Amino acid sequence: MSLSRTENGSVAAAPAFALLFSLCLSIHFSSEAPFAVSAVGGVLFCTVWMLLGVRKITHNFLPVFFLILFLSFVFSSTSLFRMRSVPTMPDTIETEGQVLLDRDWGMQSAMLIKTRYGKIVAYVPRSQCLPAGSAVSLRGATFDFKRAERKGAFDEFLFWHAKGAQKKTVLLYLKSVAPSSGLYKWQALLRERIGDSLPPRMAGYLSALTIGVRTAELDELHRRAGTVHLLAVSGFHVAILAGLCSLFFRRGRARFFMISTVVWAYVLFAGLPVGGVRAALMIQICLFAALLGKPSSVFNGVSAAGLLMLLYNPWSYFDVGWRLSVLAALFLCAFSQAAKRQRLFLLFASPLLWFVTALQSAVAFRSVPVVGLLLNLIAVPLFAFLFPAILLLALPALTGLPLGTFFAGTGEYFLEAWEIFSELLVRLLPYSIGHSAWLFLFTAVIFSFAVMRASGFSRQRTVAALLILPFTLFFIL
Amino acid sequence: MRSDPYVKTGERIDLNRCTAKDLEEIPGIGPKTAQLILQYREKEGGFRRVEDLLLVSGIGPKKFELLKEHVLVAN
Numbered sequence: 001m002s003l004s005r006t007e008n009g010s011v012a013a014a015p016a017f018a019l020l021f022s023l024c025l026s027i028h029f030s031s032e033a034p035f036a037v038s039a040v041g042g043v044l045f046c047t048v049w050m051l052l053g054v055r056k057i058t059h060n061f062l063p064v065f066f067l068i069l070f071l072s073f074v075f076s077s078t079s080l081f082r083m084r085s086v087p088t089m090p091d092t093i094e095t096e097g098q099v100l101l102d103r104d105w106g107m108q109s110a111m112l113i114k115t116r117y118g119k120i121v122a123y124v125p126r127s128q129c130l131p132a133g134s135a136v137s138l139r140g141a142t143f144d145f146k147r148a149e150r151k152g153a154f155d156e157f158l159f160w161h162a163k164g165a166q167k168k169t170v171l172l173y174l175k176s177v178a179p180s181s182g183l184y185k186w187q188a189l190l191r192e193r194i195g196d197s198l199p200p201r202m203a204g205y206l207s208a209l210t211i212g213v214r215t216a217e218l219d220e221l222h223r224r225a226g227t228v229h230l231l232a233v234s235g236f237h238v239a240i241l242a243g244l245c246s247l248f249f250r251r252g253r254a255r256f257f258m259i260s261t262v263v264w265a266y267v268l269f270a271g272l273p274v275g276g277v278r279a280a281l282m283i284q285i286c287l288f289a290a291l292l293g294k295p296s297s298v299f300n301g302v303s304a305a306g307l308l309m310l311l312y313n314p315w316s317y318f319d320v321g322w323r324l325s326v327l328a329a330l331f332l333c334a335f336s337q338a339a340k341r342q343r344l345f346l347l348f349a350s351p352l353l354w355f356v357t358a359l360q361s362a363v364a365f366r367s368v369p370v371v372g373l374l375l376n377l378i379a380v381p382l383f384a385f386l387f388p389a390i391l392l393l394a395l396p397a398l399t400g401l402p403l404g405t406f407f408a409g410t411g412e413y414f415l416e417a418w419e420i421f422s423e424l425l426v427r428l429l430p431y432s433i434g435h436s437a438w439l440f441l442f443t444a445v446i447f448s449f450a451v452m453r454a455s456g457f458s459r460q461r462t463v464a465a466l467l468i469l470p471f472t473l474f475f476i477l
Numbered sequence: 478m479r480s481d482p483y484v485k486t487g488e489r490i491d492l493n494r495c496t497a498k499d500l501e502e503i504p505g506i507g508p509k510t511a512q513l514i515l516q517y518r519e520k521e522g523g524f525r526r527v528e529d530l531l532l533v534s535g536i537g538p539k540k541f542e543l544l545k546e547h548v549l550v551a552n
Contacts, residue, residue: 091526141528170531172538 010053011061013456015068016303017330019075022046023310026076027083027317035084039076046072052465053457075307079314087166089117094139096177101163101271102132104216113138118166121145122174130176132271133184139173152363155318162319183269187211197397198408201415206394209237209387212270223365225422226354226372227379232321233267234275235282235329240384241266242283256291260284274309274316275325281305282329299333299454302326320364324357331356331447334454350377352446359435359443367432371425379422386414489549492524503547510535524550 010018026042033041050065097115104110109129111122113136120142130136145157145168160168180188191211194203204218208231222228230236245262249255263283267276282298282305289296306326309316316322331353339345351373358368393411397404433439445466452462490499492514500511517533518524527545530536536544 091528141531143528143532170528170538172531172541 010455010457011050011064011068013053014297014300014303014454015064016300016307017451017455018046018049018068019072020303020307020310020326021049022072023075023079023307023314024317026080027310027314030080030083035077035080039073039080042076043069043072049455052461053452053455055458055461075311079311083314087118089120089142089167092139092141093117093120093169096135096137099130099132099134099136102129112160112163112165113169119164120167120169121160121165122169122171124171124174128174130174131180131184131188133180133182133188134176135178135181137173137175137177138169138171140169140171142167142169144168158315158318161315162313162317162322164313164315187269187271193398194394197400197404198394199412201419202390202394202408202411205231205387205390205415209233209390210270212273212276221419221422224369224371224426225375225379226369227375227422229324229328229357230379230383232275233270233273234325235279236380236384237387238263238267238276238279238283240387244388253291256287259287274319274321278302278305278309278322278325278329281308297333297337297454299330299337299451302329302333306330320360324360324364327360327447328353328357331450334450338450338453350380355439355443356447358433359439362433362435362439367434369426369429370431370433371429374429375422375425382418386418389414489547491551492527492530492548493518493550495548503544505540505543510540526550 022042022045024042025045026038029038029041047069050068054061093115095115095117097113097120099111100114100119101112102109104126105123107126108123109126111124111129113120113122115138122138122140145160145165146155147157148155156168179185191207191213194206194210198206201218204215207213207215208218212233214231218231219228222231242259242263245259246255249258260283263280267273267280270276282301285301285304286296286298289301306322306329309322332349335349335352336346339349354373354376361368390411393407395407396402397408448466449462452465453459457465490503497508497511497515500506500514501508513533513535514530517529521529521532524530527548527550528541529550530544530548531538531541
């Protein structure tokens with residue numbers, strides 16, 4: 001059964017986006033509306049979305065249309081049901097577990113620990129924090145997470161639920177019963193090796209690239225420059241890796257298996273970061289389609305990846321990392337698809353992407369540095385070259401080969417030059433913007449335009465829909 | 478001034494009824510900690526269980542272990 005993109009709109013062009021759209025809406029509504037209203041509301045909007053894009057109802061349109069609606073209802077209702085179910089965890093626990101994540105938390109450290117009762121979070125003094133991978137024995141009292149006191153404020157409940165945690169625990173006793181093992185052990189070893197054998201900038205970038213560990217200094221530097229996304233393992237890094245792999249394996253099963261293995265191994269080693277998982281899923285979907293000889297659209301692939309992540313953990317919707325990653329990838333894929341015939345428009349992709357993500361970033365981080373608009377134009381293509389270069393220049397020092405210091409020093413020199421340049425621009429353009437109605441409107445219009453075009457809407461319908469469909473704005477909020 | 482007869486059940490002090498003075502009778506609890514406990518009670522509308530003491534700023538695991546033997550939360 002084949003559908004025409006021009007006749008059947010989003011049903012043919014991007015069915016996964018319709019499903020993702022309805023599920024996001026259902027979850028979004030659920031914080032204000034009752035369960036049934038939220039689930040049905042999402043399905044209704046999915047219906048409107050698909051009908052708006054269709055130009056002609058062909059004989060094979062209706063079965064697919066109803067299948068999408070059915071899936072939309074099943075996905076929404078099961079996700080909302082899971083979100084509403086109250087975790088059953090005793091008030092006090094005495095158990096063993098494994099530290100899955102450790103990170104700075106203000107003056108303290110936070111540990112995400114997997115136990116037989118579910119995942120818990122414990123805030124401990126930095127000196128007592130145990131590294132990820134450690135097996136622990138613990139005793140403590142469990143508590144509910146705090147909700148945000150006002151709209152837009154930090155919500156501990158949503159933040160940790162998006163990471164799979166059910167309760168927070170005040171520990172009365174904590175003891176490491178076994179050091180990090182398996183993958184965690186390798187991560188720790190690489191981290192140590194990087195720290196011992198490379199100069200600071202090379203070490204900082206390589207740690208961020210390989211194991212997803214960012215130093216505070218590097219984080220701050222990129223935050224000021226509005227390029228912090230370069231440090232988080234994301235679609236950018238996974239795409240570079242997949243691109244390099246595809247140079248050696250151009251077609252066939254070998255290409256499928258090699259790219260899949262390398263990409264997933266990398267994402268796993270980097271600690272399964274949201275952006276990396278999203279990109280790996282998207283690449284996997286496209287590789288599957290290529291292997292089966294089926295046509296695929298990267299826009300639909302991104303939507304399917306975002307949808308799978310939400311189905312796995314519906315709370316991801318509230319994770320700023322998930323939102324920024326999916327939003328950016330959806331826009332880039334939609335925009336490049338829309339600008340396929342006029343490639344000159346692709347030059348605008350970076351600044352427009354800045355606007356699309358600026359609002360979400362401004363809501364999450366209070367403000368966004370304007371210099372990022374300019375710096376990203378240079379930084380993204382530059383780092384697409386620099387990241388593989390850093391890896392190559394670091395290898396001799398990491399493996400103890402001769403001239404290791406020279407190569408690592410060369411890399412350090414390039415990174416220092418970048419640091420000086422970006423700091424100079426930051427000083428020249430020390431402005432930042434916050435959340436505003438104008439930014440909201442502009443972002444909504446460009447994002448909606450791109451996704452509507454990628455979903456098979458005609459130009460006229462896109463313009464008309466932009467006027468009557470303000471609900472697409474939810475993606476940016 | 479004498480404490481409310483409902484404050485103490487057996488040898489333990491009810492966290493939802495006690496005064497600062499009652500709390501200060503517990504070894505290791507000074508006026509400052511007692512005040513913090515009462516402030517928490519006022520802000521949160523009472524204690525649900527003894528472990529809630531761990532949410533009071535200034536009460537860590539060590540102080541809690543000391544306190545829990547002397548307090549209770551009556552239904």
